[in-house]
Amino acid sequence: MARIYNFCAGPAVLPLEALQEAQADLVDYKGSGMSVMEMSHRGKEYDAIHNEAIANCKELLGLGDDYALLFLQGGASMQFAMIPMNFLGKSQSADYINAGSWGAKAIKEAGLIGNVNVAADCQKDIPTRMPELSECNWTDGAVYAHITTNETISGAQMKEIPKVEAPLIADMSSDILSCPRDYTQFAMFYAGAQKNLGPSGLALVAIKKEFAARGNVGLPSMLRYQSHMEENSLLNTPPCFGIYMLCLTTRLLKQKGLEKVYAENREKAALVYNTLDASQFYRGTAKRDYRSDMNITFRLPSVELETLFIKQASEAGMKQLKGHRSFGGIRASIYNAFPIAGVQCLVDFMRDFEQRNG
Numbered sequence: 453m454a455r456i457y458n459f460c461a462g463p464a465v466l467p468l469e470a471l472q473e474a475q476a477d478l479v480d481y482k483g484s485g486m487s488v489m490e491m492s493h494r495g496k497e498y499d500a501i502h503n504e505a506i507a508n509c510k511e512l513l514g515l516g517d518d519y520a521l522l523f524l525q526g527g528a529s530m531q532f533a534m535i536p537m538n539f540l541g542k543s544q545s546a547d548y549i550n551a552g553s554w555g556a557k558a559i560k561e562a563g564l565i566g567n568v569n570v571a572a573d574c575q576k577d578i579p580t581r582m583p584e585l586s587e588c589n590w591t592d593g594a595v596y597a598h599i600t601t602n603e604t605i606s607g608a609q610m611k612e613i614p615k616v617e618a619p620l621i622a623d624m625s626s627d628i629l630s631c632p633r634d635y636t637q638f639a640m641f642y643a644g645a646q647k648n649l650g651p652s653g654l655a656l657v658a659i660k661k662e663f664a665a666r667g668n669v670g671l672p673s674m675l676r677y678q679s680h681m682e683e684n685s686l687l688n689t690p691p692c693f694g695i696y697m698l699c700l701t702t703r704l705l706k707q708k709g710l711e712k713v714y715a716e717n718r719e720k721a722a723l724v725y726n727t728l729d730a731s732q733f734y735r736g737t738a739k740r741d742y743r744s745d746m747n748i749t750f751r752l753p754s755v756e757l758e759t760l761f762i763k764q765a766s767e768a769g770m771k772q773l774k775g776h777r778s779f780g781g782i783r784a785s786i787y788n789a790f791p792i793a794g795v796q797c798l799v800d801f802m803r804d805f806e807q808r809n810g
């Protein structure tokens with residue numbers, strides 16, 4: 453077996469142990485004679501997986517009975533639409549922070565439904581960053597405030613969560629469960645699974661029950677948080693295999709503990725940032741205070757050198773280092789499951805490449 457070092461921003465590397473366990477159980481799940489892909493979502497085997505996945509997430513996130521943990525389809529992008537459809541009524545207004553492409557997408561979708569106030573906008577800033585809390589103009593009476601904790605494309609991460617009057621909603625697609633956080637400061641948060649949790653298509657949504665109950669009752673059931681909540685995310689056939697994979701990855705996270713996961717993530721990120729800081733050749737693209745632990749973005753002196761860097765890294769077994777097509781440069785995504793040996797391999801390669809081309 454030859455596994456590459458996969459720096460993809462998502463779908464991203466998953467823990468090898470989880471993949472191997474899924475492989476071992478693929479055609480006959482624990483003696484049931486069926487694959488998880490073939491079994492009823494109302495049967496006892498799947499029921500146990502579903503409820504363990506929910507319990508694992510709630511435990512890791514430190515959420516009590518006042519929160520519902522939902523598994524929904526349509527990825528994180530569906531949440532960009534469902535949030536305003538549920539909570540942004542006529543003549544109301546919602547606050548959004550725009551610090552990158554994902555915040556901008558959320559704003560665009562919400563604007564189709566209702567009135568959006570952009571409380572701070574630093575999307576186009578280079579070096580890329582998150583807004584200072586002092587520059588945010590929150591609206592009195594906003595029905596919610598929406599933030600993106602980690603901008604996956606540009607590589608900026610929010611280090612301090614703003615304190616706001618309005619119920620706070622966060623897109624945590626690219627840094628959920630990468631660090632301990634007080635997750636109870638949010639009325640709701642969500643994440644596409646394909647970075648730190650499991651396969652794509654599935655979104656984890658955590659929502660305060662009391663907040664979900666405020667949602668628009670006129671919506672079709674599949675678009676209402678309350679109806680998913682009432683049916684424990686079994687309103688229709690859920691993405692069972694994705695939830696099973698998430699169950700396996702969260703089981704591993706629980707074994708390690710979030711503090712340790714975070715310490716490892718910090719260590720991995722520091723290896724790359726220290727290499728950038730020690731060099732006149734590489735230039736990090738995020739402002740120091742907002743450097744993402746998950747997606748590290750940097751430039752080389754020319755686009756030609758970047759192309760050569762990506763090609764030679766790929767030949768050395770380090771794949772998917774090309775920056776997002778809208779942003780250019782290099783992006784190393786190093787989520788929870790990315791091994792430290794792979795980061796070491798990258799920084800060794802960076803030093804060697806600089807020596808040969810600097």
Ligand SMILES: Cc1ncc(COP(=O)(O)O)c(C=O)c1O
Nearest residue numbers: 462527528529554604625626644
């Ligand atoms: C921060 C953030 N939000 C939203 C999305 C969209 O997720 P999905 O493709 O699951 O809709 C992504 C995907 O990369 C993301 O990084």
